[in-house]
Amino acid sequence: MRLRSLASTVSSFALLLTGLAYSTPAAAQAKGFALDRFDPSERGSEWFVLDTLDMRGKVRPAFGVVGDWGYKPLAVYDKANDDKEIGSIVENQFFVHVGGSLALAERIRLGVNLPIAAYQNGDRITSNGRTFTPPESALGDLRLSADLRLFGRYGGPITAALGASVYLPTGDQENYTSDGKIRVQPHVNVAGDIGLFAYAVKAGFNYRPLDDEFVQGKRLGSELFGAVSAGLRLANKKLLIGPELYGSTVVTDEKSFFKKRTTPAEVMLGLHYTAGDFRFGAGVGTGVFAGSRGWGSPQVRGLLNIEWMPAYTEDSDGDGVPDSEDACPTQPGVKTNDPKTNGCPPVVAPADRDGDGIVDSEDACPDVPGVKTNDPKTNGCPADKDGDGVYDRDDACIDVPGVKTNDPKTNGCPPDKDGDGVYDKDDACVDVPGVKTSDPKTNGCPPDRDKDGIVDNLDACPDQPGPSDPDPKKNGCPAARIEAGQIKIIQQVKFKTNSATIVESDAILNAVLAILKEHAEIKKIRVEGHSDNTGKAAYNKTLSQKRAASVAKWLTDHGIDKKRVIAKGWGQEKPIDTNNTEEGRANNRRVEFHIEETPEAPAKAEKAPKAPKKKK
Structure with missing residues (x-):
C-alpha cells in the first residue's frame, strides 16, 4: 500500500468535512484516527465488551479471535441538511481481533489484543477539488492490559476489579486504525451473578491526546466512557444471552461534550456458549442515535468469536477432589472409589491416644507409643532391645547399651566425648576428633597419611612427608x-x-x-x-x-x-x-x-x- 504524506491526509480530511458540513478554519487540522468503537473484552469473558471477571486459577491462560463487521461507521452528511447522508468515507469495516490473557494467583490478569482491519471500503468522495479514497487493510493499535481483582469471586453476587489498558500506535492513521499516539485507559469493572441473572458494569477515562476539529466545530479528544450489560445464564449456565450497551463522549472540549458526532454509543444483543475448554459467541448491534451519527458507531455491527480457556476445576475444601466429585465439598477428606464417601473425612477409628496403631483397649502403655507384641503385658509398649533405658524408637544404638542424651544421633549410644564416632572405650584419642582404624593405638585419632607426625588437617602436603613449619602453606611439606x-x-x-x-x-x-x-x-x-x-x-x-x-x-x-x-x-x-x-x-x-x-x-x-x- 502506497502511504500518503501526513500533510496530505490532514488537508484532505479537513476539506472533505468543511465542504460537506459547516465551514470552519479548524478543520484544516483534521487527521485520520482510531475509528472502530468496538473494543473487545479480555479473553475469558462471556460478554463481547463487558467483563465477567473470571480470574480463577494460579496460572490460567486464554486465547481467542473476535470477528467484527461494521456498516457505515464514518458517514458524511449534507452541510445544509444534517440528516441527509451523501456518502461514507468508511462503508464496510471488518476487523479480526486476536488476543490472549493470563490469570495469575486468582487475582491478577494480564491481557493483550491486536486488531487487524482485514477489509475496509468506502465511497470515493470529492470536495473542494480534493478526492478522498476509501481506506485499505491495516493493523490497529496493540492493546496491553492489566487488571487486579479487588474483592468478590467469579460467579458471586458482586466482583470488582481495577485496571488499565495502554494502546500502542501500531495502526495507521490514514486507514482509520490509529490515532498515531499512545492512548491510556484506566477503568473499573464490576460483575456478578444472582441466580440465573448476570450483569456487568464498566466505566473509565480514555486519555486520547488528540485536538483535531471536525464537523460543526466538534473536536476529538480524551473521553469518559461507560458500559453495562445484563443477561440470563441458561443450559446449566453454559449459555449467557443478553444485551450490552456502551458509549463514550469527548470531555476535553465543551463543544464536543455529549454532542451527537463525538458521543458514539451502541447497543447489541449477544450470546456466548461454553463447551468444555472452548467458548463460541455471536452478536448483532446498532448505533443508539438515529442514523448512527457518532463517529465510529456503525449503523449495523455483527460479531463472531471463538476462544479457548481451560475449564476451571473448583475444589472448595482444597483436598484434591473437585467439587463436582466431592461428596463433602466443604470438608477436607480423602479420595475414594465410592461416590458416597469420595472427598469425605475418613471414618473415625477406635481411640488410640498414643497413635501407635494399637487401640487403647489392647495397649498396655496407652499414653506411650510402642510396638505390637503377643504379650498383653508389653503390647503397645516401647521396645528397649539393649536394656539401656532408652526406647528403641529413640535409641541411635539399639544393640549397644549406652546413655541418654538430647542429641537424636547419640541418644542411647556409649559415650563419645570428642564426637568422632569412635566410642570413648575404643578411642585412643578421647579428647581429639579422629577417624576409626583397626589399630587400637590410632583408633579415633586424627589421620596422618604420610606419617610425618603432622595430622592431615594441619598438613599442607598430607600425602608427602615433610617437616613442620610455622607457615600453614608449608607445614608438613618437603x-x-x-x-x-x-x-x-x-x-x-x-x-x-x-x-x-x-x-x-x-x-x-x-x-x-x-x-x-x-x-x-x-x-x-x-x-x-x-x-x-x-x-x-x-x-x-x-x-x-x-x-x-x-x-x-x-x-x-x-x-x-x-x-x-x-x-x-x-x-x-x-x-x-x-x-x-x-x-x-x-x-x-x-x-x-x-x-x-x-x-x-x-x-x-x-x-x-x-x-x-x-x-x-
Missing part, C-alpha cells in the same frame, strides 16, 4: 614435591638484584635435583622464569629468560642430562598475584619447574594462564 604437573618448591630460588646470578638457593635446588635423579621417567622439565611488572616488559622478559637458563645450567652442572632441561622466560606475562602490593610482586618474581614430558604424558603446547584479579 622442600620440593611433584604435584599437578610440576615440581613445586616451598621457597623461591633467589638471585642477585637485576642479575641472573643464583644466591642462597643450593638447598632448594638440591631438593629439585634429588627428585629429577629419583624420577628418571621425567623425560623433560621446563624451567620457567617470571617477573613482576616493575620496569619495562622487554627487559623483564630478557632477565627472566637469563634466570631460567641459569637455573637450568645449575641442574645440568650437577648431573642432569641437558636433553632433560629447557629454559623459558615469561617476564611479567604470567602473574600469579597482584602487582599492586610488594607481597604480590614478590610472589610474581619466581622460578617454576614444569614437567613437560613423561612416557604417559607427551609434551603439550604452552598456554598462558589468566591474570589474577587485582586486590582492592
Whole structure:
C-alpha cells in the first residue's frame, strides 16, 4: 500500500468535512484516527465488551479471535441538511481481533489484543477539488492490559476489579486504525451473578491526546466512557444471552461534550456458549442515535468469536477432589472409589491416644507409643532391645547399651566425648576428633597419611612427608614435591638484584635435583622464569629468560642430562598475584619447574594462564 504524506491526509480530511458540513478554519487540522468503537473484552469473558471477571486459577491462560463487521461507521452528511447522508468515507469495516490473557494467583490478569482491519471500503468522495479514497487493510493499535481483582469471586453476587489498558500506535492513521499516539485507559469493572441473572458494569477515562476539529466545530479528544450489560445464564449456565450497551463522549472540549458526532454509543444483543475448554459467541448491534451519527458507531455491527480457556476445576475444601466429585465439598477428606464417601473425612477409628496403631483397649502403655507384641503385658509398649533405658524408637544404638542424651544421633549410644564416632572405650584419642582404624593405638585419632607426625588437617602436603613449619602453606611439606604437573618448591630460588646470578638457593635446588635423579621417567622439565611488572616488559622478559637458563645450567652442572632441561622466560606475562602490593610482586618474581614430558604424558603446547584479579 502506497502511504500518503501526513500533510496530505490532514488537508484532505479537513476539506472533505468543511465542504460537506459547516465551514470552519479548524478543520484544516483534521487527521485520520482510531475509528472502530468496538473494543473487545479480555479473553475469558462471556460478554463481547463487558467483563465477567473470571480470574480463577494460579496460572490460567486464554486465547481467542473476535470477528467484527461494521456498516457505515464514518458517514458524511449534507452541510445544509444534517440528516441527509451523501456518502461514507468508511462503508464496510471488518476487523479480526486476536488476543490472549493470563490469570495469575486468582487475582491478577494480564491481557493483550491486536486488531487487524482485514477489509475496509468506502465511497470515493470529492470536495473542494480534493478526492478522498476509501481506506485499505491495516493493523490497529496493540492493546496491553492489566487488571487486579479487588474483592468478590467469579460467579458471586458482586466482583470488582481495577485496571488499565495502554494502546500502542501500531495502526495507521490514514486507514482509520490509529490515532498515531499512545492512548491510556484506566477503568473499573464490576460483575456478578444472582441466580440465573448476570450483569456487568464498566466505566473509565480514555486519555486520547488528540485536538483535531471536525464537523460543526466538534473536536476529538480524551473521553469518559461507560458500559453495562445484563443477561440470563441458561443450559446449566453454559449459555449467557443478553444485551450490552456502551458509549463514550469527548470531555476535553465543551463543544464536543455529549454532542451527537463525538458521543458514539451502541447497543447489541449477544450470546456466548461454553463447551468444555472452548467458548463460541455471536452478536448483532446498532448505533443508539438515529442514523448512527457518532463517529465510529456503525449503523449495523455483527460479531463472531471463538476462544479457548481451560475449564476451571473448583475444589472448595482444597483436598484434591473437585467439587463436582466431592461428596463433602466443604470438608477436607480423602479420595475414594465410592461416590458416597469420595472427598469425605475418613471414618473415625477406635481411640488410640498414643497413635501407635494399637487401640487403647489392647495397649498396655496407652499414653506411650510402642510396638505390637503377643504379650498383653508389653503390647503397645516401647521396645528397649539393649536394656539401656532408652526406647528403641529413640535409641541411635539399639544393640549397644549406652546413655541418654538430647542429641537424636547419640541418644542411647556409649559415650563419645570428642564426637568422632569412635566410642570413648575404643578411642585412643578421647579428647581429639579422629577417624576409626583397626589399630587400637590410632583408633579415633586424627589421620596422618604420610606419617610425618603432622595430622592431615594441619598438613599442607598430607600425602608427602615433610617437616613442620610455622607457615600453614608449608607445614608438613618437603622442600620440593611433584604435584599437578610440576615440581613445586616451598621457597623461591633467589638471585642477585637485576642479575641472573643464583644466591642462597643450593638447598632448594638440591631438593629439585634429588627428585629429577629419583624420577628418571621425567623425560623433560621446563624451567620457567617470571617477573613482576616493575620496569619495562622487554627487559623483564630478557632477565627472566637469563634466570631460567641459569637455573637450568645449575641442574645440568650437577648431573642432569641437558636433553632433560629447557629454559623459558615469561617476564611479567604470567602473574600469579597482584602487582599492586610488594607481597604480590614478590610472589610474581619466581622460578617454576614444569614437567613437560613423561612416557604417559607427551609434551603439550604452552598456554598462558589468566591474570589474577587485582586486590582492592
